Amino acid sequence: MKFDFSEDQVMLRNLIREFLTDQCPGSHVREMIESETGFDREIYRQFVQLGILPFPEQYGGGDLGMVEQAIILEEMGRIPYPGPYFATVMLAGSALQLSNDENAMARFLPDASNGDLIMTLAFTEDDTGWTADAISAEAALNGESVTLNGRKRFVPFADAADIILTVARTPGTSGQDGVSIIAIPADAEGVSTGKEMMFDVTSRTATVEFTNVSVPVENIIGEAGAAWPVLEHVIRRAAVAASAEMLGASRRSMEMANEYAKERKQFGQFIGQFQAVKHMLAEMLEKVENGHAAVYYAAWALDADAPDAALAASVAKSTMNTSSRKVCGDSIQVMGGIGFTWEHDLHFFFKRAKNLEVLYGDVDHHYDQVLNEVLAGRVAGAGD
Amino acid sequence: MDLRYTEQDQAFRSEVREWLEENVPRKKLETLDEKKAWHRKLYEAGYLGMGWPSEYGGRDARPMEQAIVGEEMVRARAPAPVNGLGISIVGPTLIHHGTEEQNQRHIQKILTAEEIWCQLYSEPNAGSDLASLQCRADIDGDEFVVNGQKVWTSGAHNSDWGLMLARTDRNAPKHQGISCILVDMSSPGVEVRPLKQLSGSQEFSEVFFSDVRVPADNLIGELNTGWRIAQTTLSYERGGNTLSRYTRMQESFNRLLDVVGIVKRDGAALIDSPHIRWRLGKVYADMEILRYSSLRILSRLERGERPGPEASIAKLHYSELDKAIQEVFLDILGPYGQQIEGIPDHIALEPDTDPFEPGSWAYAFAWSRAGTIYAGSSEIQKNILGERVLGLPKEVRADRVQATAQQASSSGNGDD
Ligand SMILES: Cc1cc2nc3c(=O)[nH]c(=O)nc-3n(C[C@H](O)[C@H](O)[C@H](O)COP(=O)(O)OP(=O)(O)OC[C@H]3O[C@@H](n4cnc5c(N)ncnc54)[C@H](O)[C@@H]3O)c2cc1C
Ligand SMILES: Cc1cc2nc3c(=O)[nH]c(=O)nc-3n(C[C@H](O)[C@H](O)[C@H](O)COP(=O)(O)OP(=O)(O)OC[C@H]3O[C@@H](n4cnc5c(N)ncnc54)[C@H](O)[C@@H]3O)c2cc1C
Numbered sequence: 001m002k003f004d005f006s007e008d009q010v011m012l013r014n015l016i017r018e019f020l021t022d023q024c025p026g027s028h029v030r031e032m033i034e035s036e037t038g039f040d041r042e043i044y045r046q047f048v049q050l051g052i053l054p055f056p057e058q059y060g061g062g063d064l065g066m067v068e069q070a071i072i073l074e075e076m077g078r079i080p081y082p083g084p085y086f087a088t089v090m091l092a093g094s095a096l097q098l099s100n101d102e103n104a105m106a107r108f109l110p111d112a113s114n115g116d117l118i119m120t121l122a123f124t125e126d127d128t129g130w131t132a133d134a135i136s137a138e139a140a141l142n143g144e145s146v147t148l149n150g151r152k153r154f155v156p157f158a159d160a161a162d163i164i165l166t167v168a169r170t171p172g173t174s175g176q177d178g179v180s181i182i183a184i185p186a187d188a189e190g191v192s193t194g195k196e197m198m199f200d201v202t203s204r205t206a207t208v209e210f211t212n213v214s215v216p217v218e219n220i221i222g223e224a225g226a227a228w229p230v231l232e233h234v235i236r237r238a239a240v241a242a243s244a245e246m247l248g249a250s251r252r253s254m255e256m257a258n259e260y261a262k263e264r265k266q267f268g269q270f271i272g273q274f275q276a277v278k279h280m281l282a283e284m285l286e287k288v289e290n291g292h293a294a295v296y297y298a299a300w301a302l303d304a305d306a307p308d309a310a311l312a313a314s315v316a317k318s319t320m321n322t323s324s325r326k327v328c329g330d331s332i333q334v335m336g337g338i339g340f341t342w343e344h345d346l347h348f349f350f351k352r353a354k355n356l357e358v359l360y361g362d363v364d365h366h367y368d369q370v371l372n373e374v375l376a377g378r379v380a381g382a383g384d
Numbered sequence: 385m386d387l388r389y390t391e392q393d394q395a396f397r398s399e400v401r402e403w404l405e406e407n408v409p410r411k412k413l414e415t416l417d418e419k420k421a422w423h424r425k426l427y428e429a430g431y432l433g434m435g436w437p438s439e440y441g442g443r444d445a446r447p448m449e450q451a452i453v454g455e456e457m458v459r460a461r462a463p464a465p466v467n468g469l470g471i472s473i474v475g476p477t478l479i480h481h482g483t484e485e486q487n488q489r490h491i492q493k494i495l496t497a498e499e500i501w502c503q504l505y506s507e508p509n510a511g512s513d514l515a516s517l518q519c520r521a522d523i524d525g526d527e528f529v530v531n532g533q534k535v536w537t538s539g540a541h542n543s544d545w546g547l548m549l550a551r552t553d554r555n556a557p558k559h560q561g562i563s564c565i566l567v568d569m570s571s572p573g574v575e576v577r578p579l580k581q582l583s584g585s586q587e588f589s590e591v592f593f594s595d596v597r598v599p600a601d602n603l604i605g606e607l608n609t610g611w612r613i614a615q616t617t618l619s620y621e622r623g624g625n626t627l628s629r630y631t632r633m634q635e636s637f638n639r640l641l642d643v644v645g646i647v648k649r650d651g652a653a654l655i656d657s658p659h660i661r662w663r664l665g666k667v668y669a670d671m672e673i674l675r676y677s678s679l680r681i682l683s684r685l686e687r688g689e690r691p692g693p694e695a696s697i698a699k700l701h702y703s704e705l706d707k708a709i710q711e712v713f714l715d716i717l718g719p720y721g722q723q724i725e726g727i728p729d730h731i732a733l734e735p736d737t738d739p740f741e742p743g744s745w746a747y748a749f750a751w752s753r754a755g756t757i758y759a760g761s762s763e764i765q766k767n768i769l770g771e772r773v774l775g776l777p778k779e780v781r782a783d784r785v786q787a788t789a790q791q792a793s794s795s796g797n798g799d800d
Binding site (some may be wrong): 001002003006009067088153205258262270274278279283285288293296297298301304313314315317319364366370374375380 | 389393419448661662664665666672675701758769773776777778
């Protein structure tokens with residue numbers, strides 16, 4: 001039983017922290033908010049070239065596990081990093097890897113690994129759910145090509161993406177049947193993106209309309225119509241990755257509020273001496289440490305293919321959903337009026353966490369999943 | 385990271401499980417003798433004081449092995465050892481701070497439950513602020529003379545010995561005039577008056593001391609160093625046992641899952657209500673977090689680290705979580721949850737919910753209110769976390785202000 005990071009994992013964390021604090025200080029985040037694409041292509045390229053990707057080595061990745069990705073995402077949450085790492089690596093990359101589609105991996109992953117190719121996953125529709133029932137975009141097979149029609153919303157970094165892995169179903173199917181993932185070049189005819197701007201101004205999304213978009217059948221990732229189990233797994237990984245990012249945002253917020261509580265004086269004393277403030281910070285600490293246990297347990301369970309991997313992912317996401325709003329929100333409370341300004345960085349964390357709360361399953365979705373997994377007996381130690 | 389149990393751990397678990405299956409008493413233990421006999425059996429099997437050095441009857445067991453025994457005992461619905469405080473607090477205190485003679489005299493009898501122990505710390509005016517205790521132990525030749533009162537002393541009515549904190553220097557600053565002594569509860573002048581608890585049973589007591597003579601040899605460590613000793617014993621109370629607390633919650637949860645499948649309300653099984661499902665999902669998620677964080681603590685203990693102030697996170701977490709969970713259980717069970725007699729078999733909570741009480745949902749609920757008070761209340765834990773982990777400045781407190789003022793004036797006197 002070893003819950004602590006290995007030496008390599010500690011080195012990885014230090015490497016990422018050094019890179020991100022150096023390259024992406026608060027001033028950089030603010031610059032990116034004002035920029036056209038919302039991120040710096042060169043920094044992104046350098047970052048993925050650190051050799052930290054989960055992709056197989058033969059396709060230029062570092063073959064790293066989910067624990068390592070959680071470490072990376074936690075560090076990104078501490079910035080909060082503006083850029084398409086999550087979209088390219090955790091969403092689209094996971095879909096390619098988990099599909100076990102060697103052709104598709106060989107086609108996309110080497111370019112993604114050196115930062116030349118930006119990818120994303122278009123899942124969410126007008127119905128913003130995360131189950132197969134939420135999918136209504138249609139992909140009709142006709143001989144050697146497939147024709148896509150539908151609208152996707154909140155597609156991360158869709159404007160910057162070169163390849164949009166799009167989730168759609170075979171006409172006439174429902175539920176988990178007939179769901180496919182199709183690689184659509186962003187510049188294909190019939191693809192148009194509409195502007196979105198979210199409360200979390202450090203993350204970009206767009207609405208993407210697909211009107212009679214036709215691509216060769218080779219662009220179907222994995223088996224046509226059989227992608228749901230893969231997607232379920234992708235969403236699970238994304239939920240854990242998002243939880244890690246929320247953990248980073250929470251811990252960073254707490255640290256800022258804690259520092260402030262040691263410096264700010266009112267009524268002739270440091271505000272951190274008031275129990276109301278001290279206890280609020282203590283509760284934040286408890287939430288952050290419990291969140292750490294949840295995130296890394298879940299990441300480990302995915303890597304180990306543990307019987308409770310799905311359960312743990314839902315525990316992590318539901319927990320970070322409820323804790324990060326509390327921790328990031330209370331940090332603002334501790335900072336008083338300053339916490340409510342645009343000038344102070346605190347609100348970026350608050351907003352990043354809020355953004356991630358509703359993605360890859362909200363708290364209701366995950367409590368539901370937790371109970372389903374328990375009732376199905378997929379708990380720790382099952383099968384031992 | 386590797387959160388698998390080793391093969392060695394798994395083998396040990398099966399061994400413990402098998403032993404418990406064969407040995408757990410089939411009927412409820414009624415008398416003190418029955419309880420002592422069960423305790424002794426656990427000890428003889430090697431499951432008590434496991435982590436203690438072998439020279440003191442332990443087996444130098446790893447923290448993981450101790451946690452496994454704790455978990456398996458809950459699973460097997462095994463009654464807890466009757467000399468719980470002896471095992472969890474007194475034994476370790478002696479091993480760390482006792483003299484060779486003291487250890488020879490007491491440790492074996494703690495392990496075998498020949499002598500039952502209680503913890504004589506709290507007083508009417510010294511609870512959270514334990515260091516302000518006033519029970520006195522005055523030196524008289526080679527004896528202490530003890531006068532004063534203790535309160536909330538768990539198990540005092542069954543105890544042969546007590547681990548006491550008493551004031552031995554009334555002129556020293558409050559933390560520096562306290563000593564730790566071993567008191568024979570059968571000494572003349574000791575009077576135990578049981579108190580009835582919220583749960584309905586009589587488990588803790590008031591204890592009065594009038595001119596009780598205690599040999600000076602019963603002092604643990606140096607005179608006036610009792611506070612430091614107590615700090616180490618308090619840390620044994622926090623952190624180590626969280627996994628078995630999780631297991632206890634999980635046992636209740638699993639029982640509840642059976643119940644919600646059978647019991648109907650408004651014509652439908654409880655489990656079919658989306659509201660109830662939501663709450664069950666949430667409770668389970670919250671319990672899992674406790675399991676994960678317990679494993680995290682265990683993995684640190686396994687590396688040989690002692691639980692530091694972070695143990696306060698575990699204490700705060702499990703005790704507050706227990707309250708929240710019990711509330712949900714009672715919400716779901718409706719009036720059955722509050723029934724303490726006549727509850728239908730298919731709804732009753734079977735395992736003992738506490739070493740001292742019969743099992744019922746209502747008792748478990750009642751006991752959840754104690755966990756955030758004893759062993760350092762939640763508020764005290766938050767102070768510890770704020771000051772010792774987050775490094776926040778100490779609060780302005782009347783006793784500190786007074787102490788500073790006294791210091792200033794006494795140093796003033798010294799100048800004169
Ligand atoms: C949107 C907005 C509009 C505003 N508009 C106006 C305006 O029009 N005019 C104007 O004059 N002001 C205005 N304010 C300022 C507002 O009144 C102050 O922000 C508020 O009084 C808190 O003071 P502070 O920001 O200095 O925080 P601080 O007083 O430094 O408080 C920081 C933290 O310490 C806590 N704290 C402080 N003292 C104690 C204590 N004794 N016990 C326990 N906790 C304590 C606080 O609750 C808070 O969590 C506005 C603020 C906001 C956010
Ligand atoms: C079931 C049970 C068994 C027990 N068994 C034993 C035993 O075997 N031996 C023994 O010695 N004692 C025992 N105790 C006593 C226990 O240790 C005390 O109850 C505990 O230390 C709290 O002290 P108190 O009851 O005097 O409450 P108080 O200290 O008076 O506290 C009352 C309230 O004030 C709050 N408070 C106090 N100080 C602060 C502060 N600085 N900041 C913020 N809030 C504060 C507390 O959190 C609490 O909510 C037991 C208690 C219970 C409930």
